[in-house]
Amino acid sequence: MIYTKLIKRFFSIVFSTFFIILLSPIITIVALMVRINLGSPVIFVQERAGLAEKTFKMFKFRTMTDERDSQGNLLPDKQRQTKLGRVLRKTSLDELPELMNILRGDMSFIGPRPLLVSYLNLYNEDQHKRHNVRPGLACISAIKGRNSIPWVERLEMDTYYAENISFKLDLWIAINTVIVVLFRKGCPDAAESSRVPITQALKKED
Numbered sequence: 001m002i003y004t005k006l007i008k009r010f011f012s013i014v015f016s017t018f019f020i021i022l023l024s025p026i027i028t029i030v031a032l033m034v035r036i037n038l039g040s041p042v043i044f045v046q047e048r049a050g051l052a053e054k055t056f057k058m059f060k061f062r063t064m065t066d067e068r069d070s071q072g073n074l075l076p077d078k079q080r081q082t083k084l085g086r087v088l089r090k091t092s093l094d095e096l097p098e099l100m101n102i103l104r105g106d107m108s109f110i111g112p113r114p115l116l117v118s119y120l121n122l123y124n125e126d127q128h129k130r131h132n133v134r135p136g137l138a139c140i141s142a143i144k145g146r147n148s149i150p151w152v153e154r155l156e157m158d159t160y161y162a163e164n165i166s167f168k169l170d171l172w173i174a175i176n177t178v179i180v181v182l183f184r185k186g187c188p189d190a191a192e193s194s195r196v197p198i199t200q201a202l203k204k205e206d
Contacts, residue, residue, distance in 0.1 A: 003167050004133070012109060016102040027096050030061055030088065037084045038062050043097055048114035053131045055117050056106040059097035063088050092181050098137050110170040111136025112158035115198070122202040123155070130158035133165055138177040151201035 020027075034042045041062065048058045063085030067075045074080065081089075088094040101107040107114065114135035120128075140161055141154040149157075161169065 001165075004165055007167070008108060008165075008170070009105070012102050012105075012107075015109065016099045020099050020103065023096060023099075026093070030093050030096065033084060034061050034088075037082060038065060047117050048135065049117045049120055049131060050106055050114055051131060051134045053120060053128070056101070056114075058106070058114055059100055061088055061094040061097060063094050095137060102137065106134070108134040108136045110138050110173050112161060113139050113142070119198055122198060126159055127155045129162050130155060132162045138173055140173060143173065143176040143180050151196065151198045 031042050044060045044062045045057050046060075047055045050056045063082070064077060064080035065082060067080050069075060085094075098107060102109060111134050112130040123130075140157040141149050144157065
């Protein structure tokens with residue numbers, strides 16, 4: 001499809017460049033706040049599964065400390081997340097570094113959210129189809145309830161998107177994402193999240 005292979009990627013390059021320049025003052029301010037509150041590094045880097053299940057390094061602003069227990073294990077997320085981290089997640093400002101992932105070609109603005117590489121062996125044949133397209137900054141499940149939606153349903157939405165990708169669908173997701181972000185609906189918060197881990201949710205799928 002011309003839209004998927006050419007036009008969508010062209011839009012990604014143009015708009016990611018535009019937003020990186022436009023939002024550079026905000027990106028700089030957030031980076032300084034993270035540096036002051038959480039120290040270095042400012043950017044959280046983690047390997048995620050992308051197009052064709054190839055791994056890439058995804059960038060986000062740090063929202064948690066590196067506090068560990070007496071055995072050297074990281075404390076639970078809700079204990080490590082700071083007040084600044086909660087604000088960044090609620091406003092989705094922690095996602096701004098992903099604009100660089102979009103510019104590099106790792107991601108698109110719209111697409112299934114990139115998940116951990118270790119989750120790949122949990123998917124059934126149909127769920128693997130979510131990797132037939134580039135992962136995105138925004139997705140269908142994020143505007144349908146995000147963490148309140150069971151993992152199986154979220155993956156079904158990802159598969160639906162991968163099989164029905166179009167400019168019209170992307171535009172609908174983009175508009176609704178703006179609404180969700182402005183009203184802060186369903187934004188993830190480690191201190192409030194009660195979601196069931198994907199490893200448990202998909203256990204019956206093995």
